[in-house]
Amino acid sequence: MTGEMPLPVRDDLAGLHPYGAPQLDVPVRLNTNENPYPPGDRLRRAIGEAVAEVAGTLNRYPDRDALELRKDLAGYLGHGLTPAQVWAANGSNEIIQQLLQAFGGPGRCALGFEPSYSMHPLISRVTATRWIAGRRDEAFGLGAEATVRQVRETRPDVVFLTSPNNPTGTAIPLGVIEAVCDEAPGMVIVDEAYAEFAGAGTRSALTLLPRRPRLVVTRTMSKAFAMAGARVGYLAASEDVISVLLTVRLPYHLSAVTQAVARAALQHAAEPLASVAAIRAERDALVSWLRGRGLIVAGSDANFVLFGVLPDRHAVWQGLLDRGVLIRETGPEGWLRVTVGTPAEVAAFRAALEEVLS
Numbered sequence: 001m002t003g004e005m006p007l008p009v010r011d012d013l014a015g016l017h018p019y020g021a022p023q024l025d026v027p028v029r030l031n032t033n034e035n036p037y038p039p040g041d042r043l044r045r046a047i048g049e050a051v052a053e054v055a056g057t058l059n060r061y062p063d064r065d066a067l068e069l070r071k072d073l074a075g076y077l078g079h080g081l082t083p084a085q086v087w088a089a090n091g092s093n094e095i096i097q098q099l100l101q102a103f104g105g106p107g108r109c110a111l112g113f114e115p116s117y118s119m120h121p122l123i124s125r126v127t128a129t130r131w132i133a134g135r136r137d138e139a140f141g142l143g144a145e146a147t148v149r150q151v152r153e154t155r156p157d158v159v160f161l162t163s164p165n166n167p168t169g170t171a172i173p174l175g176v177i178e179a180v181c182d183e184a185p186g187m188v189i190v191d192e193a194y195a196e197f198a199g200a201g202t203r204s205a206l207t208l209l210p211r212r213p214r215l216v217v218t219r220t221m222s223k224a225f226a227m228a229g230a231r232v233g234y235l236a237a238s239e240d241v242i243s244v245l246l247t248v249r250l251p252y253h254l255s256a257v258t259q260a261v262a263r264a265a266l267q268h269a270a271e272p273l274a275s276v277a278a279i280r281a282e283r284d285a286l287v288s289w290l291r292g293r294g295l296i297v298a299g300s301d302a303n304f305v306l307f308g309v310l311p312d313r314h315a316v317w318q319g320l321l322d323r324g325v326l327i328r329e330t331g332p333e334g335w336l337r338v339t340v341g342t343p344a345e346v347a348a349f350r351a352a353l354e355e356v357l358s
């Protein structure tokens with residue numbers, strides 16, 4: 001294409017890179033925080049039947065408002081939520097995009113506390129929302145005072161709080177979320193993609209919703225629910241928030257197949273969620289093992305662990321990959337993130353890491 005004019009892309013997208021977690025065909029894939037346990041026989045059969053049933057209606061557009069699915073999601077979330085307070089989309093990434101289309105955009109800004117989920121700044125930029133990189137403390141935590149101060153100084157239209165946070169695994173105390181809600185002039189989005197993995201004592205930001213009309217809690221079926229391939233994310237918020245989102249969503253955004261699969265999975269929720277306890281126990285054992293090897297590990301309430309500090313993290317990442325174990329090169333320089341897999345996968349990771357570090 002030499003000599004031709006460059007494509008007339010928006011100036012503000014210059015230098016932007018696509019989301020790029022490598023999708024490599026290796027034996028042990030511990031890089032995108034999926035649940036390692038595939039759906040079992042019963043759930044597979046239920047999904048097959050649900051899809052077969054909907055297949056006969058695919059000449060028609062799906063329910064635009066996904067009412068039945070939202071009813072099921074409200075039931076799953078509990079906390080007295082009604083279907084009108086719940087909204088669903090193709091992964092929580094689309095949920096976040098819709099939120100930024102509605103509440104961010106040109107002339108507006110969003111604040112997040114880094115290191116955190118890389119899609120928050122990326123979707124912000126794509127929706128022409130200016131991104132403000134806030135800071136965490138040394139242990140990747142967020143104290144009320146420092147967090148509120150950053151909100152006060154930047155006056156963001158949207159605040160992202162990720163709890164438990166990706167890639168650090170750290171949860172945010174509810175008191176900090178409340179303090180941010182009190183200070184924030186705009187919307188507060190609590191990304192709870194990993195909520196199901198948090199310790200039993202951790203209270204969800206869902207408990208704050210009744211008194212907070214500008215608070216949004218996002219969830220996903222991609223992680224604990226073991227449905228990453230189905231692309232289903234959702235949120236809970238005030239009815240007014242959802243009325244606004246209806247104006248930015250594309251008509252029929254959530255396919256009839258997706259809605260049917262999600263509903264079947266919710267009906268059998270106990271099955272995928274039964275793996276959560278095992279994954280938590282495996283995570284805690286992995287944290288102890290890594291610390292025993294002299295590594296620094298962030299306290300994790302999620303299904304992954306961030307560890308460091310490595311003088312050459314890329315070499316360690318590559319060494320693991322050479323041994324068939326794919327993890328994620330993310331977080332601050334010197335740190336790596338590993339997803340908690342099955343016991344066999346974690347054992348393979350430990351053996352490979354021993355070799356690479358020795």
Ligand SMILES: *Cc1c(COP(=O)(O)O)cnc(C)c1O
Nearest residue numbers: 091092093117166193220222233
């Ligand atoms: C994985 C993840 C998501 C999930 O995205 P989906 O589009 O629902 O698959 C959302 N937020 C965070 C922080 C994540 O790590």
